[in-house]
Amino acid sequence: MELMGxxxxxxxxxxxxxxxxxxxxxxxxxxxxNRWIKNWKQNQWRTxxxxxxxxxxxWVRLDELNHSLVHWQWVRGHAGNAGNEAxxxxxxxxxxxxxx
Numbered sequence: 001m002e003l004m005g006x007x008x009x010x011x012x013x014x015x016x017x018x019x020x021x022x023x024x025x026x027x028x029x030x031x032x033x034n035r036w037i038k039n040w041k042q043n044q045w046r047t048x049x050x051x052x053x054x055x056x057x058x059w060v061r062l063d064e065l066n067h068s069l070v071h072w073q074w075v076r077g078h079a080g081n082a083g084n085e086a087x088x089x090x091x092x093x094x095x096x097x098x099x100x
Contacts, residue, residue: 001091002026003058006033010065021071025084029062030074037063 006022006029013020024030037059040046045053053059075081078088 002029003055003062005087007058007062007065010062010070014065017069019069019071021073023073023075023081023083025075025078025081027074030072032059033062033066034072 002024006024009022010020036047039048040053040059041063043050045056045059047053075084078084
């Protein structure tokens with residue numbers, strides 16, 4: 001879901017020509033987009049251990065949406081960051097509604 005959240009956020013701002021900061025509490029998303037994706041693409045979407053990259057389709061879409069005006073910022077989850085806490089509350093409410 002962290003990948004989908006980042007994708008949806010970037011879809012909303014894809015036509016904006018000013019810098020955007022995308023906050024995430026997911027090291028997986030942050031490291032994936034900032035560090036690992038270059039090698040994954042060079043290795044035909046294989047990890048360093050030669051395994052297929054999980055969520056390949058989502059990583060491709062996120063890569064398509066990512067550009068030089070996007071700044072990725074990590075925040076500690078459940079540590080009092082107002083935006084992170086609000087997103088968590090929205091996600092939990094949506095999950096409860098889905099389960100009902």
